Amino acid sequence: MAKRIIVIGSGAAGMSAASAARQAARDAEITVLTEDEDIAYSPCAIPWGIEGRSGWDEIVMHTPEFYEKERGIKVLTRTRVESVDGEAKTVTAAGKTYGYDSLVIATGGRVFVPPVEGTDLGNVFVVRTVRDGKDIQAALADARNVVIGGAGVIGLELAVAFREMGKDVTVIEMMDQVIPRIADKDMADVIQRHLEDRGIRFVMKAPIQAVKGESKVNAVTAAGKDYPCDVMIFATGVRANLDIPKSLGLDVGQLGALIASPTLNAYRRGRLVPDIFVAGDVMQCESAVMPGATMSQLGSTAVRQGRVAGNNAAGGDKMLFGPVASPWVSAIGDLQIAGTGLSLGLASWYGVDTVCGKAEGLTRARYYPGGKPLTVKVLADRTTHRIVGAQIIAGEEATGRIDWLTSAIVNGMTAEDFLVRSENAYCPPTSMVKDVVISAVEDLCRQM
Amino acid sequence: MAKRIIVIGSGAAGMSAASAARQAARDAEITVLTEDEDIAYSPCAIPWGIEGRSGWDEIVMHTPEFYEKERGIKVLTRTRVESVDGEAKTVTAAGKTYGYDSLVIATGGRVFVPPVEGTDLGNVFVVRTVRDGKDIQAALADARNVVIGGAGVIGLELAVAFREMGKDVTVIEMMDQVIPRIADKDMADVIQRHLEDRGIRFVMKAPIQAVKGESKVNAVTAAGKDYPCDVMIFATGVRANLDIPKSLGLDVGQLGALIASPTLNAYRRGRLVPDIFVAGDVMQCESAVMPGATMSQLGSTAVRQGRVAGNNAAGGDKMLFGPVASPWVSAIGDLQIAGTGLSLGLASWYGVDTVCGKAEGLTRARYYPGGKPLTVKVLADRTTHRIVGAQIIAGEEATGRIDWLTSAIVNGMTAEDFLVRSENAYCPPTSMVKDVVISAVEDLCRQM
Numbered sequence: 001m002a003k004r005i006i007v008i009g010s011g012a013a014g015m016s017a018a019s020a021a022r023q024a025a026r027d028a029e030i031t032v033l034t035e036d037e038d039i040a041y042s043p044c045a046i047p048w049g050i051e052g053r054s055g056w057d058e059i060v061m062h063t064p065e066f067y068e069k070e071r072g073i074k075v076l077t078r079t080r081v082e083s084v085d086g087e088a089k090t091v092t093a094a095g096k097t098y099g100y101d102s103l104v105i106a107t108g109g110r111v112f113v114p115p116v117e118g119t120d121l122g123n124v125f126v127v128r129t130v131r132d133g134k135d136i137q138a139a140l141a142d143a144r145n146v147v148i149g150g151a152g153v154i155g156l157e158l159a160v161a162f163r164e165m166g167k168d169v170t171v172i173e174m175m176d177q178v179i180p181r182i183a184d185k186d187m188a189d190v191i192q193r194h195l196e197d198r199g200i201r202f203v204m205k206a207p208i209q210a211v212k213g214e215s216k217v218n219a220v221t222a223a224g225k226d227y228p229c230d231v232m233i234f235a236t237g238v239r240a241n242l243d244i245p246k247s248l249g250l251d252v253g254q255l256g257a258l259i260a261s262p263t264l265n266a267y268r269r270g271r272l273v274p275d276i277f278v279a280g281d282v283m284q285c286e287s288a289v290m291p292g293a294t295m296s297q298l299g300s301t302a303v304r305q306g307r308v309a310g311n312n313a314a315g316g317d318k319m320l321f322g323p324v325a326s327p328w329v330s331a332i333g334d335l336q337i338a339g340t341g342l343s344l345g346l347a348s349w350y351g352v353d354t355v356c357g358k359a360e361g362l363t364r365a366r367y368y369p370g371g372k373p374l375t376v377k378v379l380a381d382r383t384t385h386r387i388v389g390a391q392i393i394a395g396e397e398a399t400g401r402i403d404w405l406t407s408a409i410v411n412g413m414t415a416e417d418f419l420v421r422s423e424n425a426y427c428p429p430t431s432m433v434k435d436v437v438i439s440a441v442e443d444l445c446r447q448m
Numbered sequence: 449m450a451k452r453i454i455v456i457g458s459g460a461a462g463m464s465a466a467s468a469a470r471q472a473a474r475d476a477e478i479t480v481l482t483e484d485e486d487i488a489y490s491p492c493a494i495p496w497g498i499e500g501r502s503g504w505d506e507i508v509m510h511t512p513e514f515y516e517k518e519r520g521i522k523v524l525t526r527t528r529v530e531s532v533d534g535e536a537k538t539v540t541a542a543g544k545t546y547g548y549d550s551l552v553i554a555t556g557g558r559v560f561v562p563p564v565e566g567t568d569l570g571n572v573f574v575v576r577t578v579r580d581g582k583d584i585q586a587a588l589a590d591a592r593n594v595v596i597g598g599a600g601v602i603g604l605e606l607a608v609a610f611r612e613m614g615k616d617v618t619v620i621e622m623m624d625q626v627i628p629r630i631a632d633k634d635m636a637d638v639i640q641r642h643l644e645d646r647g648i649r650f651v652m653k654a655p656i657q658a659v660k661g662e663s664k665v666n667a668v669t670a671a672g673k674d675y676p677c678d679v680m681i682f683a684t685g686v687r688a689n690l691d692i693p694k695s696l697g698l699d700v701g702q703l704g705a706l707i708a709s710p711t712l713n714a715y716r717r718g719r720l721v722p723d724i725f726v727a728g729d730v731m732q733c734e735s736a737v738m739p740g741a742t743m744s745q746l747g748s749t750a751v752r753q754g755r756v757a758g759n760n761a762a763g764g765d766k767m768l769f770g771p772v773a774s775p776w777v778s779a780i781g782d783l784q785i786a787g788t789g790l791s792l793g794l795a796s797w798y799g800v801d802t803v804c805g806k807a808e809g810l811t812r813a814r815y816y817p818g819g820k821p822l823t824v825k826v827l828a829d830r831t832t833h834r835i836v837g838a839q840i841i842a843g844e845e846a847t848g849r850i851d852w853l854t855s856a857i858v859n860g861m862t863a864e865d866f867l868v869r870s871e872n873a874y875c876p877p878t879s880m881v882k883d884v885v886i887s888a889v890e891d892l893c894r895q896m
Contacts, residue, residue, distance in 0.1 A: 012881060045815060045876050054876070058815035288869070299881045300874040320868045327873035338873050367493060367506035399878040400848010403871070403885075407855035410869050420768045421736065421858050423851070425775035425786050426748040428493050428502070430847040433460060433747045437851075 003028045005313050006091050006098055008081050008244060009106035010034035012042060012299050013280025015062075016306025017104045017313065018073045024316025032067070032075040033093045038130040039064060039075055042299050046133040047154070050140070051161035060130060086248045089275065102275050102313035105245060105258070105266065106306065109238035109281035109297065114149075118211030124232045127154060136233065143230035144168055147220045149208050151178040153330040155235035156191065159200045160333050170201045170229075172208055172222045182328065183337065184344045187377060187391045194335050203227070238297055240282045250276070255293050257284040262320045264309040277313045279305035288323035288410040289341045289388045290350040290381075296326045327406040329399045336398035340406040341389035342379060353382040354389075357415070357444025361436035363397050365428035372396050376440035378405070378415070385414040385448060387441070397430075401437050415444045451476045453761050454539050454546055456529050456692060457554035458482035460490060460747050461728025463510075464754025465552045465761065466521045472764025480515070480523040481541045486578040487512060487523055490747050494581040495602070498588070499609035508578060534696045537723065550723050550761035553693060553706070553714065554754065557686035557729035557745065562597075566659030572680045575602060584681065591678035592616055595668045597656050599626040601778045603683035604639065607648045608781050618649045618677075620656055620670045630776065631785065632792045635825060635839045642783050651675070686745055688730045698724065703741050705732040710768045712757040725761045727753035736771035736858040737789045737836045738798040738829075744774045775854040777847045784846035788854040789837035790827060801830040802837075805863070805892025809884035811845050813876035820844045824888035826853070826863070833862040833896060835889070845878075849885050863892045 005021050005028050007014045018032050032039070040062040048054045064075035081093045084103065091098045111126035113119050123139045125132055140146070146162045148155045151173035162169045173180070177188040178195075192202060206223035211232055213219065219226045240257035251267040253259040259267050260283050266276040280302040287294040301324060308321040329338035347354045357378045364371030372395020379389040390405040392398045408418055419442060424435035453469050453476050455462045466480050480487070488510040496502045512523035529541045532551070539546045559574035561567050571587045573580055588594070594610045596603045599621035610617045621628070625636040626643075640650060654671035659680055661667065667674045688705035699715040701707040707715050708731050714724040728750040735742040749772060756767040777786035795802045805826045812819030820843020827837040838853040840846045856866055867890060872883035 042813065042876065042881055044874065044881075045813065048816060048876055053817065054813075054815040061814065298874065300872055300883075303882050304871070304886075322869035324871060327871050329873035329875045329878055331875055331877040336878060340873070365490065365493065365502075366509065367502040368496060369501065397845055397848055399873050399875075400845055400850075400852055402848075402873045403852040403883070404848055404855055406871055406873070407852055407859065410871075411855065411859035411861070413859070421770035423752070423772060423775050423854055423858075424748055425777035425788070425847050425850045425854070426492070426746065427777050427779055427847075428490065428496055429779040430777055430784060433490055433492075434751050435748075435851070438752075 003101045005030045005102045006100040007032045007104040009108055010036050010039040011108050013302035013306040014106035015040050016303045017279050017310030020307040020310030021314035022071050024311045025314035028314050030073045033079050033081050035080045037077050044299050046127050047157040047161045049133045050137050051164055104277045104309050104313050106280045107241040107282050109240050112237050112239045113234045116210050121213045122216035124217050126234050139231050145228045146231045147229040149234045150236040156332050170227050172203045172206050174207045176205050182339050182343050190393055191337055253284045253293050255284045255295050258282050263312050264321050277309040279309035286323040288325045296324050325406045325409045327402045336394050338398040338402035339391040340402050341409045354379045355382050355447050357440050359436050359439035359443050361432050368428040374436045376436045378440045378444050380415045415441050451549045453478045453550045454548040455480045455552040458484050458487040459556050461750035461754040462554035463488050464751045465727050465758030468755040468758030469762035470519050472759045473762035476762050478521045481527050481529050483528045485525050492747050494575050495605040495609045497581045498585050499612055552725045552757050552761050554728045555689040555730050557688050560685050560687045561682045564658050569661045570664035572665050574682050587679050593676045594679045595677040597682045598684040604780050611648055618675050620651045620654050622655045624653050630787050630791050638841055642781055701732045701741050703732045703743050706730050711760050712769050725757040727757040734771040736773045744772045773854045773857045775850045785841050786846040786850035787839040788850050789857045802827045803830050803895050805888050807884050807887035807891050809880055816876040822884045824884045826888045826892050828863045863889055
C-alpha cells in the first residue's frame, strides 16, 4: 500500500517536506494541512510586499492547485488541525480524520506579543502571513504614525518599507541596540544611525507597557511615555508553536522548541519516534560553533530541514541535518547587514571568551568606480582560537562573504589556519586584491 | 646590526613582502629593486585603465616616495638586477652592489609569446605593466582592427575594453574554447556567445603562425588565414621569470617554476635555503585539491605569498603559506565568471575522474526585482566524493559564492557532507532561499 504522509504546516519547512517526500516516494499519498489561506511563500518577503516592491501574487509562488496537479500533493488550506492521535496514527482537522504512516510537524512559530493591555485593539498587527501583510497594507492607507515594537531584522525592514511609503515611523526596543540578539552593538549602531538619517525614530531601552485606543489603537506607551500611533506592529520575535507537539508528549528542549535527531525524527521521553518528523521554526538545532542547542528560525534553514524531514518521512535514502551556524542577511535601506555563528551576546550565553578583529575597506578595488564601503568583524574563541562568528555591513555583496565565513566556522578553522588556507577570488570590479574578510582575520590574529 | 632585506621585484608579491618585512622588523633595512618604472599596482587593472574606466594615477596606488617616507622602504625603479651572489650574499644592480641578510625573489613572470615571425614589429604588445597599458592606449588612437592572441581571462577583458572603445576586435585562440585551462567548455561557451553578441569575433582552434607588416603590424596569420590588424596584443599566458633563480641554482619544479617550502623558503638541490624567500608568479604552489603541484599566478595569491615571505625574511613570528585552490573571477561584459579548484581539464591532468552537478537560478528571490541569472557548476572526485572544483556565471555576486565554495574545497568537504553542513544567508534582495550553490551540489549528489 502507498505510504501515507501528513505534513502539518505550509510554510517553507512544510512545503519543502512535501516536495521532498514526493521526490523520494513516487507513489506516496501526501497531504498538507494548514490554517493559512496562502501557501508556498517566504514570510521574509512580506515587508517588500507591503511596500509594493514585490507583488503579492509573485510572492505566493504556487497555489494548492499547482501542488495537486504538478506534484500530486494535496494541500488543504484554512484547515486547522484539532488533534493528533500518535497511537492510532491519525490527524483530525476540520472535523475529518486522516490516517498517516509518517507525520511531519512543521507548525512553525508565532510572534511573541508582550502581555500588555490593548494588543487586541484594531490596527495592531503581527507579521507572519501574507494575510497579515495585506491587512497591514490596507490599514496603512489612512495611517500617518506607525509604531513598530521590536528592532530586530524584520522590525527594521518594516521600518524602512513604511518610511519609503511616507509614514512617520517609530521603532520601540527594549534593549539598548537594534538587532540585539545576533548583532554586536558596534555594528548595530551603524545600522541605527543609517536609519535615523532616513528619518526613522528609535526609542531604546523602552519596554512596551500598553497599547491605547478606543476600538483602534491611537497611542503606544513605552518607558512611561506615549507615542501617537495609527498602526502598531509587533515584531518581537517568534516562539515555537507547540500545541500539537505537546499533545503528543514530544520532547521539548531547553530553548522551548522541539528536539530532533540528525534525521529530524522527534523524541518522546528520550526515545526516538520513528514515524514523527520535525522541521522549521518549531524545532531547536544543534550549534555548529559550540556544543549545545541553538535556535535558527531562518527561512533558509527551514527549507533544508523540510527536505531532510520529508525525504526521511517518505523512506528515501537517509538524509541528515547537520549543526548550524545560521548565517543571516538583511537589506536595510542602502546597507546590507549580515552575520553568522555567535555574536558577542550569544557567545556570552555559551560562557565563551572571545577576541574580535575588524577591518574596513571596499567591495571593489579602490580605483574601480562604484565600490561600496565594507566592514567585516570576526570573532574567535579565546581558548581554541576557532573562528566562532562574523558580522558584515556593506553597500553590496555581503551575502557571499558571510556564506564563506560560515563555511570556515562549520569546518572548525582557527583564525591562524584561516590565514594560511583561505583565498579570495579577485578582479577589480568585484573585490579588493586582499578581501576585507582576510584583513579582518589578520586583525583578529593580531588581537589574540 | 639591522637586518638587510632585499626584495627583487615590485609587483603585488614584492611590495607585499617589503611591507610585511617592515611590520615584522621595525629596524630592518629594506630595499626593493625593480626594472619597472611604476610600482604598487595590480596588472589586473590594466584593461580598465586602457578603457579609461580607471585612471592610471589611481591604479598606481603608491610612489617610491610614499614607501620611503611612510614605511621606510627604499624602492629603486628602472633598476635591473644583473647578478646575485648567493655565497657572498650580494645583489648587483645597475652597476652597484648591495649586501643582504635575507633575499626575497619576486621576479614574477613574463608573457609567453609564441616563436613566430614578426612579433618584434611596431604595435605588437603584451600586457604586463602600466607602461604596456599606456603604450597600447596610445597605439589604439589611430587603430581600427585589434587582434588579441589568446582567449584567457585577460584576453577577454581586453577584448571587451577595446570593443567599448569602438574597435573591431578579433580574438585568436589555439584551443576550441575560451578560458581553456580553468573553465569548462559548457561554461566558456556561454561567455563566448555573450562576447559574440557584443560584436567580438572569435577565431578558434587557430594557432598564430605569423605577425606581418613593414615597420608596424598590418595583419596576423592564424590557421592559414590573414586577419587585418593595426594593433596586436599577446595575452598568451605567463611563464615564470627564472633568470636569477637559475643563476642561484635554486630548484625548479615540474611546472617550470620555483619550488618553495610552506615558509616560502627556496630550495637548492633538495635542501631548504634559509636566507632566500620566494613569492608571486615565479613560484609553483601545492594544490589544496589533489596531491601535487599547481600554478596559481593570481594577484590575490601573490599578495598572500608576499606577506608570508616578507615576514619570514624579516624574522617575524613564523607564517605559513598553505596549499591553494586558486579562486578567480572576471567581469566580462555584463557577466561575471568565476572558478575555483579543478576544471575538467585540470582534473584530467591529475588523472581524476569527476562527477558534475549544475543548477540555474537567480541572484535574488524570484519575486524581488533586479535579480540576475546565476549558473553554478560543481565538480567532485568520483572516488572520494570530495568537491574538487566549481565554476559560476552570474550577472552579479559571483565572487563571494566562489570564495564560499573554495572554503568547502580546502576543508575537504564531500558533496554529501556539504549538503548536511552548508548554509546560505537569505533575504529576498540578495539570494534565493536555497542558494543556487546548494542546488548545484544537490544535483551533483544525484549524479553520483
